[in-house]
Amino acid sequence: MIEKHFTTLDDFLGTHFIYTYDNGWEYEWYAKNDHTVDYRIHGGMVAGRWVTDQEADIVMLTAGIYKISWTEPTGTDVALDFLPNDHKVHGTIFFPKWVEEHPEITVTYQNEHIDLMETSREKYATYPKLVVPEFANITYMGEAGQDNEDVISEAPYEGMPDDIRSGKYFDEKYHRVNK
Template identity: 50%
Template sequence: MSTFDRKDLSYFLGKQLMFTYDNGWNYELYIKNEQLVDYRIHYGIVGQKWVKNQPVSIARIGEEICKISWTEPTGINVGIVINLQDNFYQGTIFFPRWVINHPERCKGFQNDQIALMEFYREAGPTYPIEIIDEFANITFIKDRGINNESVIACAASELPADFPHNLNL
């Protein structure tokens, strides 16, 4: 029997995290509430992509461990495990072939391009799927409160050079 309440997600909600995958990709995630995340990609195959209000499934699987999963309008599927106790993250991303062939199509603010992303997804190709399964080190954690629209509000390229250290830690 677990020693924590599996339904209590309050420990994770409102957290802003930055992490760098072992392959060098750098991502930022804001757990906005029990159903949504915002994120931006600083560096990686789809670097400079940013998203608000991505519907997710969140499950608490340990005292300081949660799993978050989602499917994007692009057809990209994501499953991540965040371990705040040990400051690491494990993610599996399933990229449809069209994203691997044309990653530049995903850059920018996804929310303004959903119809276009769905068009690219339907046009394909989807297969073969490229699976990226990597560990990441969490390099920044800050509690930003729930439903804070200012956390992810621009592309990574628009952030100050000293980000995230300019956040008044």
């Protein structure tokens, strides 16, 4: 895990994180550039889901504190506050009713199933939303650089976060080992 002091937005962009919410859900998240994020979900009700090139609003609130928000094709809204200098995240996920009732539909590589996400959003109930506000501890930070397509490039598998944390997943240039 890198140890650096985050001050500017540029310090944050290109950083790859793994964090675990207090409820036990484990997420992997990458600040791909100033308007796009990629992520994989390793634990929780939608474990196995992964997404690349999600458009997001990414801002620095003050030195070293960042807010990221987006709406997914599922209708799920996400708001994350990163405090990387303190190894903390606060996230609020607003799951539509249909995702709460049919999470298995979303457990896929979303980019290849946008039509299914949009159809499901229209077919099933949206409200009431399941609101999940949680604090998380950052367990990994890596300097992947911006627009690195190797960071989130395959489905999550059992033990993947441990492989990343132990240095078995990326080489010294932050490219996948054994593609």
